[in-house]
Amino acid sequence: MSIHHDQTAGDPGEDDAFRDADLAAPGLPSIRADFVDRATARVVADLARIRAEAEAVDDLRLPRTLLDEYAAPSPSLDFVARTAAAIAADRGHADDAALRDLLERYTPPKISAGFVARTLDALRDSPASPSLRLVRDASPxxxxxxxxxxxxxxxxxxxxxxxxxxxxxxxxxxxxxxxxxxxxxxxxxxxxxxxxxxxxxxxxxxxxxxxxxxxxxxxxxxxxxxxxxxxxx
Amino acid sequence: MTDIDNDLVSRAQHGEQDAIRAILEALHRPVIATVFRFLGTRFRSEVEDIAQEVFVKVFRAIDRFEIERGVKFTTWVYTFVRNHCFDVLKRRRLPTVSMTARDGDDDAPVFDPRDERARRPVESVENQELGEKIEEALASLGEDQRLAFVLREYEGLDYAAIAQVTGVSEGTVKSRLHRAKEALRNRLSRYVGHSA
Known part of the structure; x- marks a missing residue:
């Protein structure tokens, strides 16, 4: 008997139609015909319970005096100062980190191997280019x-x-x-x-x-x- | 629930130190109290550190708070409290059931002259026992129920705000509160009857 069968034997949903072969076979296991009905019933019941509890939430009250007995500790006198300093330090570090990150991510553009040749070609082909005049004749x-x-x-x-x-x-x-x-x-x-x-x-x-x-x-x-x-x- | 003026938030977003300090002055007590009541007494010695971490995260992300969206800044801060407390519990991998720590000096409450209860030592011992009972009852709740209860009953958030903090519908918030109250009434029935 397989592990699957051991673990599910006796479960209310277990039936003969759900075999080990279903799990062993490639693809999704077969879905029971009543899956949608059962899931719908469960969702509806859950929503009804939530609604009922929500409507009754204000009916249940716990005495304020009782709850107040569970007091939180008073903060240290310098808590605000310490925390403000920690926040300032953190923001400073964050700013430094942001700048460092920006600088690290900046990489100067690299000139490709054919850049100079292509640029000279382009200048040669374009007589209107001001820089071309420099190449052809420096004389005014x-x-x-x-x-x-x-x-x-x-x-x-x-x-x-x-x-x-x-x-x-x-x-x-x-x-x-x-x-x-x-x-x-x-x-x-x-x-x-x-x-x-x-x-x-x-x-x-x-x-x-x-x-x-x-x-x-x-x-x-x-x-x-x-x-x-x-x-x- | 303490609310924070939008202008103050805007100034804090621009890094103004006095605005940051003003927000801390306004919110540090409720945040510390929420952290303490949610995490329980065994975190007493760390509660300020945890609250400080919450504030550091809040102000690290404050630029992302959009005033125009109409969400209260305090509600937004409580989402950080919730997330950080959940992170702390997950990180420690500790059960959330109360240990009611009495076993170390670290867990002893710090004397604060402003604390009314600290000036009445005899009565304080009795109240402390009751407080521990409440804490045990709270610790028996699931984390979602406990957070909803603390935010509603101790911090006074309305259902909509709790729904925003916890990321569920108002109906679910009310349901969780109902269950939490029911469980607490059962656990504290002796005191509830006496106090009511």
């Missing part, structure tokens, strides 16, 4: 315009000098003659460039050569006829 726009104007002026001067040299010799030399100075400039103003090239142009007539570098302003570029390039900085 006005300076770029000035540079373009100078280059154009220099090109014009070169053309003029070339034409004059061609005219003086009667025919265009295949190479600049020695002592002819062809100059270009990159970073000085158009007016100073004009002056400089005019003086340079006059220099060969005076027999000037590389010694006339003083004629070239600072940051100017002097291209000698031999193809040598000299800069002053």
């Amino acid at each position: 726009p006005r300076r770029r315009q000035l540079r373009r104007a100078l280059v154009a002026a220099a090109a014009l001067v070169i053309v003029v000098l070339g034409v004059r040299a061609f005219g003086r010799g009667g025919s265009a030399p295949s190479q600049p003659s020695p002592g002819t100075i062809v100059a270009s400039a990159l970073s000085f103003s158009p007016s100073s460039a004009t002056t400089a090239f005019a003086r340079l142009n006059a220099a060969p007539a005076r027999g000037a050569g590389e010694d006339d570098l003083d004629l070239v302003p600072l940051d100017g570029l002097l291209l000698l006829a031999q193809g040598a390039m000299v800069t002053r900085r």
Whole structure:
């Protein structure tokens, strides 16, 4: 005989239909057909008892004088002070703990391996980006315009000098003659460039050569006829 | 039942020390008394520590008390008393039947000059015996019945408040009280007849 049967034998609810196999089988045990009826009756009876007791609660009285004999001890004189101090300490610890917890939970964001590459790509693909201008050209726009104007002026001067040299010799030399100075400039103003090239142009007539570098302003570029390039900085 | 002004509660929620102290002044006696009557004499030496733990928990959680919900602050505090007392009993794994401790100095009542009973030693001994009988009778009750009885008869909470503290319906509270009173009347029938 199984333990289950030993323990329930003789119980009012025990019947033959409730076998050990019910417990051994997987899934829920079988439910008796009258389960709902019996449970309902029990719940209703319990509620009725509670209601009856609740209605009669004020009928039962215990003498106040009797109950007062069970007196609670008087608190210590410093109970309030001690408790207030304990509460203050506890709240302080709680605040510290909350802050510590917050700090412990904060972890600085980690930069992923591809972050730099992706950011540079994004900057490259977006010309409107202000930071992209820094990458492409650190020069301010006005300076770029000035540079373009100078280059154009220099090109014009070169053309003029070339034409004059061609005219003086009667025919265009295949190479600049020695002592002819062809100059270009990159970073000085158009007016100073004009002056400089005019003086340079006059220099060969005076027999000037590389010694006339003083004629070239600072940051100017002097291209000698031999193809040598000299800069002053 | 002592009630606490919402403004005082709000100030305590902001951590004002004088508000916290004012609430302690108002509630420490009922809380200590409830802890003592619920847990019994064997916890006499610890009752203040237990009450202090209750208050620490109350003020640790005071930010969660919502004044707008209309629950009395005192009722809310009694829920902490209930929960903490249940925790203490569970932690100790002791039976809740009274041991009526007389066996140590720790259990001796502390003399307090404000205590009227302490100034009448002879009468106090007789009353103490009766008090012990009541305590034994209370200890024989189930914890739920005992708490309902203490809150109703000693602390004067209404049924709705007890229902909030204990988390059951008012009907169940009344039923528990009825049973508690019936059991106490039976146990104290000799004194009930004499006193009534």
